[in-house]
Amino acid sequence: MATPHEPKQDRSRATRQRLLEATIDCLAERGWAAATVSVVAERAGVSRGAAQHHFPTREDLITAALEYMFDTRMAQSQSEAVALAEVAEGLTRTQAVVAGLVESYTTTLFKAALQVWTHAAADPVLRERIVPLEAKFGRIAHRRAVAALGVDDSDPVAHHLVQATLDLARGLGLADVLTDDSARRKQIVDQWSITLHSALTA
Numbered sequence: 290m291a292t293p294h295e296p297k298q299d300r301s302r303a304t305r306q307r308l309l310e311a312t313i314d315c316l317a318e319r320g321w322a323a324a325t326v327s328v329v330a331e332r333a334g335v336s337r338g339a340a341q342h343h344f345p346t347r348e349d350l351i352t353a354a355l356e357y358m359f360d361t362r363m364a365q366s367q368s369e370a371v372a373l374a375e376v377a378e379g380l381t382r383t384q385a386v387v388a389g390l391v392e393s394y395t396t397t398l399f400k401a402a403l404q405v406w407t408h409a410a411a412d413p414v415l416r417e418r419i420v421p422l423e424a425k426f427g428r429i430a431h432r433r434a435v436a437a438l439g440v441d442d443s444d445p446v447a448h449h450l451v452q453a454t455l456d457l458a459r460g461l462g463l464a465d466v467l468t469d470d471s472a473r474r475k476q477i478v479d480q481w482s483i484t485l486h487s488a489l490t491a
Contacts (some may be wrong), residue, residue, distance in 0.1 A: 305343050307333040312354040316401035321408045326350060351405060352418045358398045359426050366393070366433050373437055381484040386437045387454060388478050394462025403430075403466065430455060440489055450488055457481060 309335035315324040326347055330340035344350035369389050373382065391398070411415040434455060440447040461477065464470045
């Protein structure tokens with residue numbers, strides 16, 4: 290049986306989600322300077338007071354947005370893992386895994402996170418909040434990649450090859466920020482997939 294409080298709680302959750310999604314869009318499209326509480330609130334269609342009720346400071350808003358990005362990306366990677374189960378083994382699977390990892394760094398989520406990382410480099414308070422989140426994301430992203438590739442992470446060579454793949458994916462994501470780098474990116478993904486598969490199965 291529904292309680293009288295549920296509609297209000299639902300509205301509160303919906304408002305919070307709109308604010309987080311608006312923050313991500315503002316960061317990705319307009320940059321750090323534009324992603325203020327006022328701008329985000331306007332974009333989300335709520336009052337500044339309502340925004341500050343959920344997130345008293347800009348740092349609270351940004352940190353929560355990063356956590357939301359993290360959770361969203363983890364949910365996406367889980368869906369991708371299910372889809373990968375349908376992909377044939379061998380080189381075809383390796384290519385699908387590498388392509389998926391690289392594409393995850395060309396999304397709005399990555400572009401928004403990049404704005405936060407850049408600002409955090411010069412802001413010790415923000416950096417203190419962000420570094421643990423990024424470390425957590427890095428560990429889980431590595432574990433997911435290991436599982437998708439089906440390799441033994443206790444093998445130092447396999448461990449470093451997986452990490453190199455993630456670092457390559459991030460670098461290709463950076464190259465896509467200013468211009469459409471999709472054609473060159475596909476060539477690199479195809480070649481690295483062959484190289485990676487040969488190294489992992491040697």
